[in-house]
Amino acid sequence: MDKSLLPSELDTTKLPGWVYWLAQDADGRWWGYEVEPLQHHRGWYENEIGRNILLQQARATKEWRGRLIRIK
Numbered sequence: 001m002d003k004s005l006l007p008s009e010l011d012t013t014k015l016p017g018w019v020y021w022l023a024q025d026a027d028g029r030w031w032g033y034e035v036e037p038l039q040h041h042r043g044w045y046e047n048e049i050g051r052n053i054l055l056q057q058a059r060a061t062k063e064w065r066g067r068l069i070r071i072k
Contacts, residue, residue, distance in 0.1 A: 024067035
């Protein structure tokens with residue numbers, strides 16, 4: 001996992017045990033996903049078979065497509 005892409009205040013040790021993926025939307029929101037999310041035009045969405053959780057709001061970024069990270 002490339003932690004340099006994550007905001008410093010996001011503590012991955014405190015995530016629910018079912019979170020296997022992290023992703024940032026274009027508006028800056030970071031989400032945790034159980035199953036690899038699918039991409040849409042401004043972010044990511046759950047794969048209809050897994051859970052997701054809003055983790056935090058960060059600054060919007062044009063590089064959001066590169067911020068899909070498998071953590072487990």
